[in-house]
Amino acid sequence: TAIRYVVPAPGEYVEVAVYDLAGRRIRTLVSEEQAAGEHTVLWRGRDDHTREVASGVYFYRVRIGAYRTERKMLLLK
Numbered sequence: 001t002a003i004r005y006v007v008p009a010p011g012e013y014v015e016v017a018v019y020d021l022a023g024r025r026i027r028t029l030v031s032e033e034q035a036a037g038e039h040t041v042l043w044r045g046r047d048d049h050t051r052e053v054a055s056g057v058y059f060y061r062v063r064i065g066a067y068r069t070e071r072k073m074l075l076l077k
Contacts, residue, residue: 001060007034010035014039014063015063018043025048026048057072
């Protein structure tokens with residue numbers, strides 16, 4: 001899954017993480033300050049320990065400074 005987001009100003013702290021339906025964090029994809037502009041990060045269906053996760057519904061959360069959003073995604077194998 002490709003997750004795209006835009007950082008409006010240079011040096012903004014960005015966090016992108018994947019959660020299961022129970023709200024447990026599965027994978028942290030980005031946790032750093034980033035340059036302004038459009039960015040894309042890939043989630044390949046693995047957790048923070050590089051183990052494959054089961055098919056199902058997951059959520060990803062994007063936090064850029066004070067901005068926050070959450071989207072649903074479906075992982076099929």
